[in-house]
Amino acid sequence: MLRPFFHTITDLSADAELVRARRYGIIVVRKSQLEAIHFRPWPKMISRLEVMTIGRYVHQRSRGDYCWLYYNAPLTAPDFLSLVYVVSGKETTWRTFxxxxxxxxxxxxxxxxxxxxTDVSNPQISERNxxxxxxxxxxxxxxxRNYIKRFYGDYPRLAAGTHRREVLAS
Structure with missing residues (x-):
């Protein structure tokens, strides 16, 4: 079955096979609700120059409560995910993030x-946080500032009787 280069999903549970198959994606959250995951055919490449110039410019001028997380599952390390880039609006809430x-x-x-x-370049994100x-x-x-969040089979637990979509929306 041929898959399109770009694909969008809105339900993680229903599209779990596609999530497993695609290596590069953008998680889009608005007002504390998962809006979509957009899959890409190539990884997000980022430079410190882009973060320091374009990234800060966009953040200071964009309005709204939204957050985009770019992630990659590198070919060289298929058992890992890399949180590559985060885009947020000036009004983004902690809950949305x-x-x-x-x-x-x-x-x-x-x-x-x-x-x-991930490599955390924003100095406002503390080690404590x-x-x-x-x-x-x-x-x-x-x-x-390189950081890792290890799972090795022990993933965050969902509350009993709660659907994944409800947890992600909370």
């Missing part, structure tokens, strides 16, 4: 990923 992160955790669970790795959300320092010998 947490919903996006919970969705990424669910993608990791569906893909049976061992961990999620990262630690509270399950992230720990990783690869101290590399430049930047």
């Amino acid at each position: 947490r919903t996006a992160l919970a969705t990424l955790d669910e993608v990791a669970r569906l893909r049976n990923a061992a961990a999620i790795v 990262l630690s509270r959300n399950g992230w720990e320092p990783h690869c101290a010998h590399l430049p930047g």
Whole structure:
């Protein structure tokens, strides 16, 4: 079966096979609700220059409560996810950001990923906040602030009697 290069889903449970099959995606959350996951045929490539210039410019001028998380499942490390880039509006709430992160955790669970790795370039994101959300320092010998969230089969638990979509929307 031929799949389109770009594909969009709105229900993780119904489209779990597609989530497992596609390596590159954008999680889109608006007003604390999962809107969609858009799959891409290639990974998101990012540079520190882009983060420091275009990223900050867009964040300062964009309105709305939204968050986009770009993630990759690299060919060289298929058991890992990489949180590559986050785009948010100036009015983005903590709840919207947490919903996006919970969705990424669910993608990791569906893909049976061992961990999620990221390089945190925003100095406003504290080590304490990262630690509270399950992230720990990783690869101290590399430049930047590298973090990892390990699962190794122990994924965040859903509340009993709660559907995944409800958890992701909370």
